[in-house]
Amino acid sequence: MPSLKDLKNRIASVKATQKITKAMKMVAAAKLRRAQEAAEAARPYSQRMSAVLANIAQAVGQDDSAPRLMTGTGKDQVHLLVVCTAERGLCGGFNSQIARLARDHTRKLLASGKTVKIICVGKKGFDILRREFAPLIIDRVDLREVKRVGFENADQIGRKVIGLFEKGEFDVCTLFYSEFKSVISQIPTALQLVPASAPAVVAETTGATAIYDYEPDAAAILGDLIPRNISVQIFRALLENVAGEMGAKMSAMDNATRNAGEMINKLTLSYNRQRQAQITKELIEIISGAEAL
Amino acid sequence: MVMADNFNFELVSPERLLVSGSVSEVVIPATEGEMTVMANHAPTMTTIKPGVVTVKFADGKKDRYVVFGGFADIIPTGCTLLAESAVHVDDIKSEDITRRIEAARKELEHAASDEHKFGIETYLAELTTLNGIVMPV
Numbered sequence: 001m002p003s004l005k006d007l008k009n010r011i012a013s014v015k016a017t018q019k020i021t022k023a024m025k026m027v028a029a030a031k032l033r034r035a036q037e038a039a040e041a042a043r044p045y046s047q048r049m050s051a052v053l054a055n056i057a058q059a060v061g062q063d064d065s066a067p068r069l070m071t072g073t074g075k076d077q078v079h080l081l082v083v084c085t086a087e088r089g090l091c092g093g094f095n096s097q098i099a100r101l102a103r104d105h106t107r108k109l110l111a112s113g114k115t116v117k118i119i120c121v122g123k124k125g126f127d128i129l130r131r132e133f134a135p136l137i138i139d140r141v142d143l144r145e146v147k148r149v150g151f152e153n154a155d156q157i158g159r160k161v162i163g164l165f166e167k168g169e170f171d172v173c174t175l176f177y178s179e180f181k182s183v184i185s186q187i188p189t190a191l192q193l194v195p196a197s198a199p200a201v202v203a204e205t206t207g208a209t210a211i212y213d214y215e216p217d218a219a220a221i222l223g224d225l226i227p228r229n230i231s232v233q234i235f236r237a238l239l240e241n242v243a244g245e246m247g248a249k250m251s252a253m254d255n256a257t258r259n260a261g262e263m264i265n266k267l268t269l270s271y272n273r274q275r276q277a278q279i280t281k282e283l284i285e286i287i288s289g290a291e292a293l
Numbered sequence: 294m295v296m297a298d299n300f301n302f303e304l305v306s307p308e309r310l311l312v313s314g315s316v317s318e319v320v321i322p323a324t325e326g327e328m329t330v331m332a333n334h335a336p337t338m339t340t341i342k343p344g345v346v347t348v349k350f351a352d353g354k355k356d357r358y359v360v361f362g363g364f365a366d367i368i369p370t371g372c373t374l375l376a377e378s379a380v381h382v383d384d385i386k387s388e389d390i391t392r393r394i395e396a397a398r399k400e401l402e403h404a405a406s407d408e409h410k411f412g413i414e415t416y417l418a419e420l421t422t423l424n425g426i427v428m429p430v
Contacts, residue, residue: 041309048373052366151307215325215339224340235307
């Protein structure tokens with residue numbers, strides 16, 4: 001049985017923890033709002049991009065002039081996985097969910113005799129995947145210093161991926177990130193980057209596929225567009241991740257705050273009980289002392 | 294005199310939508326030379342080099358933006374410019390361009406193929422020109 005003083009200290013310390021988690025929750029909520037705004041602001045670009053891409057891919061068709069990033073190498077022996085996670089923990093199962101999806105994918109590929117290479121974006125995913133697949137990790141991108149994820153960060157990763165592809169280092173590239181559905185629900189997602197699948201043509205754009213003039217030619221534009229689209233996809237994934245991380249952190253910290261509250265109630269109850277017991281004990285001592293006289 | 298028709302113009306960068314509205318005329322720095330887009334332009338798709346986009350709004354106001362590469366999708370009723378990075382001309386800082394020039398120079402040193410090298414050199418020349426336009430000495 002802990003003494004009264006112990007209990008008092010315990011309550012004080014849980015109260016201090018609760019204060020911290022409450023503050024963290026509020027910080028996460030503020031950051032979540034900002035992240036959501038950023039994700040929303042980035043949406044028009046990626047929408048227009050896929051519309052244009054669909055249009056032009058149709059014009060070029062699947063002939064030989066289509067860039068290799070789109071048609072692929074014709075093999076699927078070497079797989080590159082780009083795993084995007086957060087830089088910090090304390091956000092529930094957010095990081096481990098993405099890592100688990102990537103891990104299952106890796107195991108499946110390895111089991112079927114494929115070669116796997118991994119690029120980790122974010123520290124947490126690296127920490128988890130390192131335990132099992134340390135020799136497969138060829139690179140890691142650190143975004144810890146980055147306050148706000150900009151397109152430049154995504155572009156850097158995109159260039160890295162394209163550089164590796166041009167050197168023939170991989171055949172298929174898949175991006176792992178967490179799709180932000182709502183504050184309480186983030187869905188880990190795998191998205192194939194290379195070979196790029198052209199989005200389905202939306203028929204209502206300008207009534208029909210107008211006959212476009214291409215400057216320079218369609219293939220050259222497509223060659224310019226596909227790498228850019230890869231960067232855009234990565235950028236979108238990073239933004240979704242930030243929003244998801246903050247959402248997960250918010251609910252994790254909300255839980256922690258609530259748990260701390262419950263704990264304080266319980267501790268206070270036993271503190272009071274013990275205090276009462278002590279008073280009763282003292283009273284009995286006095287009374288029995290008086291009776292003995 | 295017949296007033297020029299207006300059309301919709303959108304300038305989008307990956308980070309956000311910069312301009313969306315009715316305009317009468319847009320000058321864009323296409324890779325194969327500057328072009329002026331007006332209403333009822335033939336459907337065109339073109340890549341864009343680093344340069345200045347001049348937008349003339351329907352109400353006669355004019356605005357200028359610096360863009361760093363991208364491409365434009367032009368249809369008779371509108372024009373969408375997807376810029377890799379776009380900044381209002383008043384907000385552009387000399388360091389931004391200098392930083393890009395330096396990055397391109399560094400890349401040039403490591404470029405493997407001649408084709409790649411040529412691409413970067415062109416980009417570098419365009420950036421230098423842009424620097425001259427935006428930053429009067």
